[in-house]
Amino acid sequence: MAFECPECGEPTLEIAAKLELPPDSGADEIQLQLLECPDCGFKAGGVYSESRRGARESWTHIGYEMDEDDWHGLRTDFGVCPGPGDKRCSCSAHAGFNVRNAHGHWMMPPGFGRYRSFPLRLGS
Ligand SMILES: [Zn+2]
Numbered sequence: 001m002a003f004e005c006p007e008c009g010e011p012t013l014e015i016a017a018k019l020e021l022p023p024d025s026g027a028d029e030i031q032l033q034l035l036e037c038p039d040c041g042f043k044a045g046g047v048y049s050e051s052r053r054g055a056r057e058s059w060t061h062i063g064y065e066m067d068e069d070d071w072h073g074l075r076t077d078f079g080v081c082p083g084p085g086d087k088r089c090s091c092s093a094h095a096g097f098n099v100r101n102a103h104g105h106w107m108m109p110p111g112f113g114r115y116r117s118f119p120l121r122l123g124s
């Protein structure tokens with residue numbers, strides 16, 4: 001599965017690492033991702049969230065352009081997790097990225113929101 005790269009325009013942006021997080025007050029699925037384009041070297045974070053509450057399903061998938069240092073730092077943080085697909089995992093990476101506000105809403109890591117965001121679109 002690869003996405004359109006906003007830098008070079010090719011459908012080559014791949015998920016390099018991911019962390020499945022527990023549901024919050026607004027979403028049933030939350031997945032934190034790190035994406036990379038092997039062609040041009042573009043790096044990004046990604047947040048996928050999906051809600052199946054109420055009458056209709058909805059989902060969002062947003063990318064956050066990132067510089068090399070932040071991206072590699074996060075990659076190292078993700079790397080300590082023994083079960084990235086397990087939302088109940090109790091490792092330090094899961095604990096560190098599973099931050100909630102007073103309303104039970106999941107808080108995006110600060111390294112994500114700092115950059116330009118873009119919609120993640122599946123490449124053809
Ligand atoms: Zn690219």
Ligand SMILES: [Zn+2]
Binds near residue numbers: 083084091
């Ligand atoms: Zn974990």
